Amino acid sequence: MRARGLFTRTALVLGLMFLYLPILSMIVFSFNNSRLVTVWDPAHSPTLKWYVALMSNEQILRAAWLSMRIALISASAAVVLGTLAGMALARLGAFRGRMLLAGMTTAPIVMPEVITGLSLLLLFVAMQQLIGWPKGVGAVTITLAHITFCMAYVTVVVQSRLSGFDEALEEAAMDLGARPLRVFLRITLPLILPAIASGWLLAFTLSWDDLVITQFVAGPGSSTLPMVIFSKVRFGVTPDVNALATIMVLIVATGIAISTVWMRYRQQRRVRDLQLAALANL
Amino acid sequence: MRLTTASGRRLVAGIPILWLLVLFLVPFIIVFRISFSEVRLAIPPYTPLLTWRHGSPVLQLHWSAYRFLFTDPLYISSYLYSLKVAAVSTLCCLGLGYPMAYAIARSDAASRPVLLMLIVLPFWTSFLLRVYAWIGLLKNNGVINNVLMYLGVIHHPLALLQTDFAVYIGIVYSYLPFMILPLYANLEKHDGTLLEAAADLGARPLRAFVRVTLPQSFAGIVAGALLVFIPAVGEYVIPTLLGRTDQIMIGRVLSDEFFENRDWPVASAVAIVILLLLVVPIMLFQRLERRELEAAR
Amino acid sequence: MNAIPAAADPDSAYVRIANLTKRFGDFVAVDDVSLDIRRGEIFCLLGGSGSGKTTLLRMLAGFELPSAGTIRIDGADMSAIPPYERPVNMMFQSYALFPHMSVEKNVAFGLEQEGLGREQIRRQVGEILDIVKMGGFGARKPHQLSGGQRQRVALARALVKRPKLLLLDEPLAALDRKLREHTQFELINIQQRLGVTFIVVTHDQEEAMTLGSRLGVMNHGRIAQIGTPSDIYESPATRFVADFIGSVNMFEGRVSDDGADGLRIDCTELGCTVRAPRTASCTRGATVWTAIRPEKINISRQPPAAAGQPGPAENAVRGTVREIAYMGDMSVYLVQIDSGSMMRVTLPNVMRGAERPIAREESVWLSWHGSSPVVLTE
Ligand SMILES: Nc1ncnc2c1ncn2[C@@H]1O[C@H](COP(=O)(O)OP(=O)(O)O)[C@@H](O)[C@H]1O
Ligand SMILES: [Mg+2]
Numbered sequence: 001m002r003a004r005g006l007f008t009r010t011a012l013v014l015g016l017m018f019l020y021l022p023i024l025s026m027i028v029f030s031f032n033n034s035r036l037v038t039v040w041d042p043a044h045s046p047t048l049k050w051y052v053a054l055m056s057n058e059q060i061l062r063a064a065w066l067s068m069r070i071a072l073i074s075a076s077a078a079v080v081l082g083t084l085a086g087m088a089l090a091r092l093g094a095f096r097g098r099m100l101l102a103g104m105t106t107a108p109i110v111m112p113e114v115i116t117g118l119s120l121l122l123l124f125v126a127m128q129q130l131i132g133w134p135k136g137v138g139a140v141t142i143t144l145a146h147i148t149f150c151m152a153y154v155t156v157v158v159q160s161r162l163s164g165f166d167e168a169l170e171e172a173a174m175d176l177g178a179r180p181l182r183v184f185l186r187i188t189l190p191l192i193l194p195a196i197a198s199g200w201l202l203a204f205t206l207s208w209d210d211l212v213i214t215q216f217v218a219g220p221g222s223s224t225l226p227m228v229i230f231s232k233v234r235f236g237v238t239p240d241v242n243a244l245a246t247i248m249v250l251i252v253a254t255g256i257a258i259s260t261v262w263m264r265y266r267q268q269r270r271v272r273d274l275q276l277a278a279l280a281n282l
Numbered sequence: 283m284r285l286t287t288a289s290g291r292r293l294v295a296g297i298p299i300l301w302l303l304v305l306f307l308v309p310f311i312i313v314f315r316i317s318f319s320e321v322r323l324a325i326p327p328y329t330p331l332l333t334w335r336h337g338s339p340v341l342q343l344h345w346s347a348y349r350f351l352f353t354d355p356l357y358i359s360s361y362l363y364s365l366k367v368a369a370v371s372t373l374c375c376l377g378l379g380y381p382m383a384y385a386i387a388r389s390d391a392a393s394r395p396v397l398l399m400l401i402v403l404p405f406w407t408s409f410l411l412r413v414y415a416w417i418g419l420l421k422n423n424g425v426i427n428n429v430l431m432y433l434g435v436i437h438h439p440l441a442l443l444q445t446d447f448a449v450y451i452g453i454v455y456s457y458l459p460f461m462i463l464p465l466y467a468n469l470e471k472h473d474g475t476l477l478e479a480a481a482d483l484g485a486r487p488l489r490a491f492v493r494v495t496l497p498q499s500f501a502g503i504v505a506g507a508l509l510v511f512i513p514a515v516g517e518y519v520i521p522t523l524l525g526r527t528d529q530i531m532i533g534r535v536l537s538d539e540f541f542e543n544r545d546w547p548v549a550s551a552v553a554i555v556i557l558l559l560l561v562v563p564i565m566l567f568q569r570l571e572r573r574e575l576e577a578a579r
Numbered sequence: 580m581n582a583i584p585a586a587a588d589p590d591s592a593y594v595r596i597a598n599l600t601k602r603f604g605d606f607v608a609v610d611d612v613s614l615d616i617r618r619g620e621i622f623c624l625l626g627g628s629g630s631g632k633t634t635l636l637r638m639l640a641g642f643e644l645p646s647a648g649t650i651r652i653d654g655a656d657m658s659a660i661p662p663y664e665r666p667v668n669m670m671f672q673s674y675a676l677f678p679h680m681s682v683e684k685n686v687a688f689g690l691e692q693e694g695l696g697r698e699q700i701r702r703q704v705g706e707i708l709d710i711v712k713m714g715g716f717g718a719r720k721p722h723q724l725s726g727g728q729r730q731r732v733a734l735a736r737a738l739v740k741r742p743k744l745l746l747l748d749e750p751l752a753a754l755d756r757k758l759r760e761h762t763q764f765e766l767i768n769i770q771q772r773l774g775v776t777f778i779v780v781t782h783d784q785e786e787a788m789t790l791g792s793r794l795g796v797m798n799h800g801r802i803a804q805i806g807t808p809s810d811i812y813e814s815p816a817t818r819f820v821a822d823f824i825g826s827v828n829m830f831e832g833r834v835s836d837d838g839a840d841g842l843r844i845d846c847t848e849l850g851c852t853v854r855a856p857r858t859a860s861c862t863r864g865a866t867v868w869t870a871i872r873p874e875k876i877n878i879s880r881q882p883p884a885a886a887g888q889p890g891p892a893e894n895a896v897r898g899t900v901r902e903i904a905y906m907g908d909m910s911v912y913l914v915q916i917d918s919g920s921m922m923r924v925t926l927p928n929v930m931r932g933a934e935r936p937i938a939r940e941e942s943v944w945l946s947w948h949g950s951s952p953v954v955l956t957e
Contacts, residue, residue, distance in 0.1 A: 005388070011381035012397070018378075019404050019458065022415035025425055029418065039423060085298035089575070092291055097299050104302040106571045110509060110564060112516020114533040115553045118540060119309030122550070125326055126312050148305040151298070159575050168675035171642055174662045175669045176740065177692030180290050186688075190679045209408050212518050212533075216540075226410050233414045233523065242418075245411040252406045256399065263395075270722075 030242035050243040067225040074146035075203035082154025090162035108152040117216030137219035150203035161195035317550035347551035364532040368514035371453035379461035387469035452520035461506040468502025508567040593618035599648035608634040610800035621777040623791030631800040632780040668742040674733040676721040683717035850918035855952040873925040875951040883946040895946035
């Protein structure tokens with residue numbers, strides 16, 4: 001028993017180091033003075049010059065702004081569609097098209113991105129020929145593509161949260177006289193709100209981060225941040241990308257820290273509640 | 283069960299179905315169609331499938347894209363190479379991910395969420411940047427070589443970048459959370475008393491693990507392996523940034539056919555053949571996923 | 580069998596279920612059930628797990644559409660009425676308390692849907708919470724309550740709208756034994772106080788007999804028998820009911836005489852002739868089953884008076900005690916009779932430390948009164 005505990009624990013520690021070492025090295029070298037990126041220049045480091053360079057890089061700022069807008073819209077639309085799909089799968093029982101919907105919401109999660117990207121572009125081309133819309137590729141087609149693959153993830157999150165809830169809750173509300181829309185607004189929505197929130201965050205991250213599908217459906221003048229980064233790093237390492245990575249890690253870390261504190265707080269409340277219930281049993 | 287009125291039901295299920303039909307299913311049909319066309323210099327750059335001759339439609343199926351695929355050794359070797367890379371990476375992911383998931387599932391309740399958070403955290407930061415970080419670590423004057431030379435382990439830098447090794451590292455690194463999470467979800471549900479029962483019946487720990495824990499976690503292993511294997515076959519970014527230049531993966535082939543050669547029919551045929559290779563794993567994944575999502579109730 | 584008039588009088592049927600059937604694919608969950616329920620009664624649906632009780636309730640509440648048949652409540656046909664417009668409320672087996680709302684909010688939910696004023700809602704919620712003795716707990720969330728408290732809140736929430744019919748699906752199943760017995764009587768109290776008609780589903784026969792003014796026994800989606808608790812216990816209509824409610828000794832036999840003083844049944848399994856009250860549907864030569872309740876059998880060392888006569892004994896057999904189980908209030912004897920079959924006999928432990936109790940492996944006589952056996956044809 002002990003030996004295996006030791007082995008798996010060692011694997012865990014090494015695995016975590018493996019996961020964090022590259023991120024750590026990027027952060028360290030973002031403060032390096034040398035152009036050579038991975039050779040520490042002790043004389044002039046640490047320095048913030050790559051951060052300064054980054055902040056004056058028009059191209060990156062413009063791309064970041066575009067990515068931000070696309071991610072906001074895509075995540076919001078994906079949450080609406082994914083919630084509908086998740087509710088249909090978890091609550092409507094057997095309906096026509098159920099298998100189809102279930103298949104179409106799980107497939108995009110594992111589908112190789114080059115295939116999704118190619119097929120979406122060919123669709124947009126065909127649509128343009130047939131109905132004249134969308135006009136060319138750009139932010140609109142990128143957003144449509146992102147909504148499509150993001151909603152699959154939201155569906156899974158919402159569906160699994162809903163399956164964890166007793167369907168009798170909604171039936172009870174209806175039994176007490178609430179119409180379906182009422183039931184959704186007063187019971188279902190509050191219950192799945194955490195799932196919707198994490199689905200939105202997930203969708204935002206996926207959209208913000210996507211390169212391959214975006215490359216297919218983007219046009220000239222609609223370069224997203226990942227596209228700009230890719231074109232920069234494809235031919236070697238550039239120090240300002242380290243600075244960019246550090247900023248993004250910082251933002252995520254802050255968000256996680258806040259949510260962890262919040263969860264701790266809620267958990268403490270839960271513990272207190274459990275104690276109350278235990279007292280009630282006496 | 284009538285949770286909603288008939289029209290409400292139709293709306294709830296209908297909107298996402300319609301969206302996915304148009305933006306997920308129809309595109310595949312278009313890809314399939316174009317794979318049977320021939321390339322031409324026009325807009326769009328492929329021949330139509332239906333032509334009108336003497337007032338009646340004529341179906342023109344061209345097999346040239348597929349013939350091309352099976353005669354030029356580049357494609358076949360790329361497919362095989364991609365399958366190999368995906369398989370090796372999946373095994374490595376499993377080898378590293380299983381003990382990690384096991385360790386988390388066996389740790390005390392308070393530290394489990396923290397550990398899980400640590401596993402998922404990198405996933406929230408840019409995938410592209412994390413792959414990029416490996417360039418800095420693996421290249422000739424990169425961190426790893428510098429450290430090894432400083433320690434005197436080696437005297438000449440090792441060629442790490444642009445090797446199979448670098449691609450394995452990149453894929454394992456990027457997909458590890460996808461292996462760990464389903465494994466953890468599975469292992470966490472295991473009943474600890476089963477192992478005690480096995481020990482009580484005289485099984486040594488390793489034997490108890492092989493006979494009790496491992497078979498029970500099979501579903502988790504399959505789910506995690508599929509989540510890594512399927513997308514890895516078509517991986518584009520990792521081999522492009524870290525991989526060999528003399529042997530490319532099929533995702534890159536597809537992208538090059540499309541963007542560099544502007545040969546849409548061949549790109550489509552490449553995609554269709556990838557799908558054919560992956561159709562069994564994808565269906566398997568969907569079945570597992572459905573069972574998982576529906577068992578939760 | 581003459582205590583309750585047959586429910587043929589249409590005015591007495593407050594809820595009238597006619598030929599109700601529910602199929603899930605090929606599976607028939609509820610099979611041609613017809614049932615009349617009177618205003619103000621507690622009707623208990625009793626049946627094993629999977630017998631279709633919940634499905635029947637869900638059709639009454641409007642969550643499942645019947646495959647065939649009709650439901651009328653207080654004269655109104657319910658077919659086209661959605662759950663949120665039915666004058667019916669349900670207390671769910673899982674209680675289904677809204678986890679994100681306080682007790683007060685939970686109970687108020689139904690009233691809010693009716694568009695009542697704030698003040699009125701507050702008053703009614705307060706009243707009903709007092710009735711279920713949950714007055715001080717209005718601000719708590721469901722997860723801050725114990726199982727018994729949740730049960731009360733669920734009851735209050737379902738009752739506060741004063742439905743014409745309250746459906747309770749295994750209302751006490753989640754409570755431990757002591758609390759359950761206590762709550763049974765409280766439930767009856769509340770029901771009598773408010774006068775609401777109850778349909779209670781349960782798989783626990785004791786609970787059904789305590790709560791119900793009448794019972795319906797369900798088996799494989801069908802109603803096997805309807806009647807008062809004593810009807811069903813003393814005069815079961817089928818072998819299933821006899822066996823399901825309480826325990827019973829049942830033997831196959833053949834009707835040998837059909838006289839004015841009752842039936843005479845030859846039971847080879849039992850090794851004696853059974854005399855039993857007449858049953859309308861029995862004729863000479865028919866194969867029947869005789870059912871005798873364990874507590875209606877006497878056990879003694881001496882042969883009963885009637886058994887001394889020559890010829891085969893009537894309503895008496897000899898046997899050997901094989902097993903004795905002391906249950907506190909009574910003792911159960913498993914007796915192997917001379918034909919080889921086993922019989923179960925229960926005796927109340929009236930006196931402490933009786934002088935010479937019957938012991939294992941003792942030879943005994945079992946006998947019963949001629950009115951005790953019930954003759955069943957199906
Ligand atoms: N929605 C459904 N789909 C298919 N079968 C069902 C459904 N609901 C209930 N059943 C089946 O109908 C039978 C009766 O179920 P139920 O009414 O819940 O029984 P009870 O409440 O008496 O235990 C069971 O065999 C159950 O499997
Ligand atoms: Mg039930």
